[in-house]
Amino acid sequence: MKTSLTRCLTALAVAGLLGASSAQGADRLAALQASFKARYADLLALKRDGKVGETAEGTVAAVRAAYLKDAKVKAVVDTENKDRAELYAILARKEKTTAEVVAKRNAVRNAQKASVGEYLRDSKGNWKKKAK
Amino acid sequence: MKRRTAASLIGATLVLTSCAPTVDVNLKTPEPIHITMDVNIRVDKELDDFFSFEDTIDGKKDAKTGEGSP
Numbered sequence: 001m002k003t004s005l006t007r008c009l010t011a012l013a014v015a016g017l018l019g020a021s022s023a024q025g026a027d028r029l030a031a032l033q034a035s036f037k038a039r040y041a042d043l044l045a046l047k048r049d050g051k052v053g054e055t056a057e058g059t060v061a062a063v064r065a066a067y068l069k070d071a072k073v074k075a076v077v078d079t080e081n082k083d084r085a086e087l088y089a090i091l092a093r094k095e096k097t098t099a100e101v102v103a104k105r106n107a108v109r110n111a112q113k114a115s116v117g118e119y120l121r122d123s124k125g126n127w128k129k130k131a132k
Numbered sequence: 133m134k135r136r137t138a139a140s141l142i143g144a145t146l147v148l149t150s151c152a153p154t155v156d157v158n159l160k161t162p163e164p165i166h167i168t169m170d171v172n173i174r175v176d177k178e179l180d181d182f183f184s185f186e187d188t189i190d191g192k193k194d195a196k197t198g199e200g201s202p
Contacts, residue, residue: 029182033185036183037185040186095171095175105172
């Protein structure tokens with residue numbers, strides 16, 4: 001009797017912990033999404049100006065190093081990549097894969113979504129303008 | 133005589149069974165490919181859901197071509 005009560009309480013505690021952890025994950029995802037959303041217009045403008053582009057590693061980067069001297073460009077690139085790294089780790093845990101796999105999938109997705117004229121960097125580090 | 137015959141039979145059986153050709157057919161399914169594809173599909177869906185706000189901000193661009201709708 002005592003054993004079954006202990007088991008029941010342990011199961012409840014584990015379920016509670018898992019539920020709390022899942023809720024925390026959802027909260028963090030919502031916060032991250034808000035952060036991406038707030039920055040999106042700036043990022044899009046920098047991409048259309050040809051200052052920032054998507055890379056094959058699922059990050060964003062300045063097309064020329066000199067553009068990073070602009071504090072706004074640097075802030076957008078750094079914050080975007082920091083948030084992406086966290087997002088990739090969360091989604092990798094959720095889907096039982098690695099952050100690298102998630103990053104590569106996002107790189108493919110972003111390259112497809114990029115507008116004509118935006119810069120894309122391949123895995124060898126070469127920048128190319130999206131033609132079509 | 134009988135012992136000799138029995139020994140010969142055992143010997144012949146051993147020789148025949150040891151030389152019998154065996155065909156090892158590997159019927160394993162290519163599971164890793166399916167798993168990889170499945171993960172990619174699930175990750176793509178997670179990313180599409182997470183970044184769904186981009187389409188509303190960005191004038192509903194086509195995810196495949198990057199072209200905007202008129």
